[in-house]
Amino acid sequence: MPNNPVFTPVDNNGNVIGSASGTAGSPASSVTSIQGVVGGTSVPVTTSTTTTTFITYLSGAQAVSNTGVSFSTAAVSGLAVDVTLVSFTGGSSPAITFFVDRFGSDGVWYRVWTSAALTGAGVTSVQIGPFPAATGIVTAVLTGTARFGWSTTGTPTAVTFSASVIGR
Numbered sequence: 001m002p003n004n005p006v007f008t009p010v011d012n013n014g015n016v017i018g019s020a021s022g023t024a025g026s027p028a029s030s031v032t033s034i035q036g037v038v039g040g041t042s043v044p045v046t047t048s049t050t051t052t053t054f055i056t057y058l059s060g061a062q063a064v065s066n067t068g069v070s071f072s073t074a075a076v077s078g079l080a081v082d083v084t085l086v087s088f089t090g091g092s093s094p095a096i097t098f099f100v101d102r103f104g105s106d107g108v109w110y111r112v113w114t115s116a117a118l119t120g121a122g123v124t125s126v127q128i129g130p131f132p133a134a135t136g137i138v139t140a141v142l143t144g145t146a147r148f149g150w151s152t153t154g155t156p157t158a159v160t161f162s163a164s165v166i167g168r
Contacts, residue, residue, distance in 0.1 A: 015150070052167045055148050059086060059162035064155075068101060068147030076167030077142065078129025083163040085118045091156035095119045099164070100128055104146040112140040117153075135144060 001067050020126040042121060054071040073079070086096040093118040115124045128138045 006110055017059045035053075039124040054079075054146075054167055055163065055165040057163040058162065059084070059160065061089070061122055061158045062150075064157070064159055065151045066088065066149045068099075068149035069102070070145055070147040071165070072144060073102075073142040073167060074144045078127060078131065078168055079142070079146065080125070080166045080168070081113070081138070081148065081163075082123070082125045082166075084123050085120060085121055086160040088152075088154075088156040089160075090114070091154040093119070094152060094154035094156035094159070096150055096159055096161075097154045098124065098148070098150045100126075100165075101147050101149075101151050102140070102143045103147070104143065109147065112146075113138045 052075065054073075057068055079100065081098070083098050085096060088096075092129050099111055100113045100117040102113050104110050113126055113128055115126070118124060126136055126138055128140050129143070130141055131137050131139055133139050148163070152159060
């Protein structure tokens with residue numbers, strides 16, 4: 001796969017301060033070069049690979065719905081959301097969708113991502129943040145608080161999955 005820009009670094013005011021390249025649609029660890037702009041001159045930039053785990057659900061039976069577990073995103077610009085659905089118990093034609101919301105300054109939760117409905121064992125994964133649009137990426141600016149939740153249809157009595165939400 002060719003190297004393509006995978007994100008554009010910006011400062012706290014939204015000003016473009018450089019460019020990054022790597023394999024589009026790949027994790028941040030695939031970034032091959034990052035350049036910043038200082039006084040009009042392109043210079044290498046040192047980046048941090050520090051991650052913060054916000055939510056982890058170990059594989060096991062979970063509630064059939066959850067309106068959202070909130071967490072602070074003040075120190076991160078992007079999220080990686082990974083879910084592995086194992087199975088449903090009970091219900092007629094059960095399905096589950098996962099979501100991430102951000103909290104607006106007006107006190108309202110705004111949906112930034114909803115997974116496709118999963119009807120059987122499988123995996124869903126998304127990156128959410130100030131990235132260019134691509135498969136598996138949702139371009140969104142995070143506010144100071146976000147939440148992760150899910151809902152089911154088909155009235156299952158239990159759903160078994162594992163999930164993680166990690167920020168960087």
